[in-house]
Amino acid sequence: MxxxxxxxxxxxxxxxxxxxxxxxxxxxxxxxxxxxxxxxxxxxxxxxxxxxxxxxxxxxxxxxxxxxxxxxxxxxxxxxxxxxxxxxxxxxxxxxxxxxxxxxxxxEGLCGQMQCVAFYEYRNVPENCVKCGKCQDACREGAIIGEKQVSIKCCHMAFEIRQKRCNKCGECIKVCSNNAIIKVNIETTAGVPV
Ligand code: SF4
Ligand code: SF4
Ligand code: SF4
Missing domain, CATH: 1.20.1440 (de novo design (two linked rop proteins))
Known part of the structure; x- marks a missing residue:
């Protein structure tokens, strides 16, 4: 050989x-x-x-x-x-x-394995989010907006991923222990999410 x-x-x-x-x-x-x-x-x-x-x-x-x-x-x-x-x-x-x-x-707009980055994105699930802010600390792109929960008496801004800033590195999903960040398929047309 x-x-x-x-x-x-x-x-x-x-x-x-x-x-x-x-x-x-x-x-x-x-x-x-x-x-x-x-x-x-x-x-x-x-x-x-x-x-x-x-x-x-x-x-x-x-x-x-x-x-x-x-x-x-x-x-x-x-x-x-x-x-x-x-x-x-x-x-x-x-x-x-x-x-x-x-x-x-x-x-036709689907990467079933969610490996090709153009076909998926990370999203926040508000009902699971306890606003701990770990994902925000882990994100080097500043792509996650939201306000950490410091007191149950205050209203705090919900956490949300800004897709335009997100490079899909996946660091946020690794640190979230509440299943409040998910990876989802997006339907695409000519590379643009619809
Ligand atoms: S170009 Fe490809 S097929 Fe042609 S000789 Fe080189 S390795 Fe072999
Ligand atoms: S790490 Fe999870 S639970 Fe904590 S703020 Fe981020 S999405 Fe919410
Ligand atoms: S995937 Fe990476 S860049 Fe996108 S929000 Fe999560 S940590 Fe930030």
Missing amino acids: TEKTTEMQDIFKAAQELACPVDRSKYVIKRFLAGPMCGKCFPCSFGSYESMMRLREIASALGSDEDLAALRQVGRMMVSMSRCKKGKDVGAFLIEMLDESAFREHV
Whole structure:
């Protein structure tokens, strides 16, 4: 077994840890482009760059049927025309991923695994929130507004996540012990929540 073959096997193995097929595909192509892809033949080099561009569109909620068709075409071209096994294996991997319903779902506005950031957001659940302020302290973006409860006699401003400031790092959900922050799918149209 050559060192390069092992490198490809490592890439495919690590990708299996990612639940979302779109995210998984992006991971494989990104690592392939960063190392094993040598650029000596056109079908593989062009196919890899083209597929990365299409995958980024799909993961950003900007994907279309055209992107799906182009990816399938690229996958077939890489399988049939790449000079070595590495390009052929990546092409076959792409075709296999495209057969998963997740690709179509992304084009229609859903990342079922909530891994692609364009498809989900964090929201506050007011009825569960005790206004402890832990989430606010954890947020480095200043994306959470609200007033800590210092006295039960006062009215305190409810906690709320400002989506425009939120980078979706997930730190707030980790520190909230009251299930008062949830991760939810958002319906998207051309990358914009509706
Ligand atoms: S198929 Fe093989 S030879 Fe061709 S660019 Fe890819 S890695 Fe290089
Ligand atoms: S950590 Fe949870 S309970 Fe505390 S203020 Fe934030 S959302 Fe509310
Ligand atoms: S996900 Fe990160 S940036 Fe967004 S509100 Fe929570 S801590 Fe702040």
